[in-house]
Amino acid sequence: MAKQVSRRRFLTDMARTACGVSLFALGLGLYARRGHALPAEYIRPPGALDEDSFLAACTRCGICVRDCPYGILKLAELGGDNPATGTPYFVARTGPCEMCEDIPCIPNCPTGALDHALTDIEKARMGLAVLIDQEACIAFQGLRCEVCFNVCPVRGKAITLEYQPNKRSGRHAMFIPVVHSEYCTGCGLCEKACILEREAIKVLPIRLAKGELGHHYRLGWKEKAKRGGSLVTPDREHKFNLPEGVEYDYSTGRIYMKKDGGKSGSADDPAKPKGGAASILNRGIQEAK
């Protein structure tokens, strides 16, 4: 009898402990899942694995924080919208990565959370700068700024200036900064340097910054370049449905007036009919009506 009671009690105790601890584990699991997406304003150090792998590999020791000579890295504190507790991050607007050539934050990482294979800082992809507000960026007002272009450490490659006509003044150029994902490391120096009250250029996680072309797309001109020539046999006999007096030139890919055609055209020069080529093209349309 006494033995039975104690067994029942043993099982009850066991069940109670198991329930209590599983509830705790469930809560912890849900909290951990919530922490799997890094908020966009926080950036991992160079060489960091993708976020899911990073959270399995980072021991939260802070050695990278200590080894950063500019002191920009921090370990996330518990609470709020912070990254996963104890993991390292930086905020570009307040303290961007200075892109040290020897990447001192990586070698002492006790795990592979920061990829030791990364030895060229220009290969780092911490994020991607995006000129996100073209309404506020003063370059789009036709004003000279180019600060982001000038501070960019991958000079002339990650950010280039493209000239566009200034339609407002009608006679000036606008110097538009354009980011190239092929070269941008996501260091955030441009975001820090942006002269606006709130920055118009921001480093975003690549998952937010980049689109992705459908994998089934084949761009004809690229395929052609890869093959070294046209992919289909040129069809010299192809009959373009062109208006009378007009011909297609295969070598240039353009439409020209027939030298000998255009009986209805001007007698002076059949190649330059009255009203120009457009009037001949439009004639077909008008006749159809």
Added chain:
Amino acid sequence: MATPIEELGHDALAKKGWFGAYRWLILRRITQVAILGLFLLGPVAGVWILKGNLSSSLLLDTVPMVEPIVFLQMLAAGAVGITTTTVVGFLIVTVFYALVGGRAYCAWVCPVNIVTDTAHWLRRKLGIRSSAKISGQARWWMLGFVLLVAAATGSLAWELVNPVSLTHRGIIFGMGAGWAVILGIFAYDLLIARHGWCGHLCPMGALYSAIGSLSPVRMRSDNREACDDCMECFEVCPEPRILPPALKQGMKQGLPPAVLSSLCTNCGRCADICAKDVFAFGLVLPRERMAGPSREGAAKAVDEGTIKQAP
């Protein structure tokens, strides 16, 4: 004759003097604070002896150390990013505590120990005797679930809330809302359960208990015949149920004169508080450990009423 709680430690103080009665406690506090200090020396004074925190660190920029529970979580989460350094760091820590263990980490290194010891001290001062009953197995369940959650989420989930790393990292790198967790542990140990966190729930304590279960450095009780049943060691011991086999009860069963339970934190409070000098640190080699009593002998002793079964 058990000493009344108000007179706890008076005998030891009278006989051994202040330092004698608090020797191991003082040494432990110095160690705990010194380890924190070594981690802080770098960022504060630019002297880099220890870099990182308890989760993993670098001694003199060369020797790696990795917390075993972090390493096990990495394994459970899919072993992403485990390098030679990680394994070496894990082995260094594990071998060290396998030798000096028991749960020496808990008593000599862990910063939460100061919090829960304070709660326990205050509990005694305020005369709070009630305590929730928590299964002695709970910490093992916790350890199991910590690894399970790591496997299920593919991340070091426990490190999001682990009070030990939160406290230590918080002091060195910035606390944030970590204070709430520390305060919670303190209140829980003070008001809800006696030795509630360290003595029942902490999965790191469970892991260190397993690691140090055969360690030779033990609290020996060679002088146990001098024990006068004052029960003061039971009052200060963080794991009181491990003491009887080392004292008179164990003597009658023919058990070796030492605290052999892997739950012992090697804190030395029993040695401090004992006016009869029953306890002293010493070595227990495997041969002595194996020389336990026969089952028959123990059962006979219980039958004859020469010893009582542990409550």
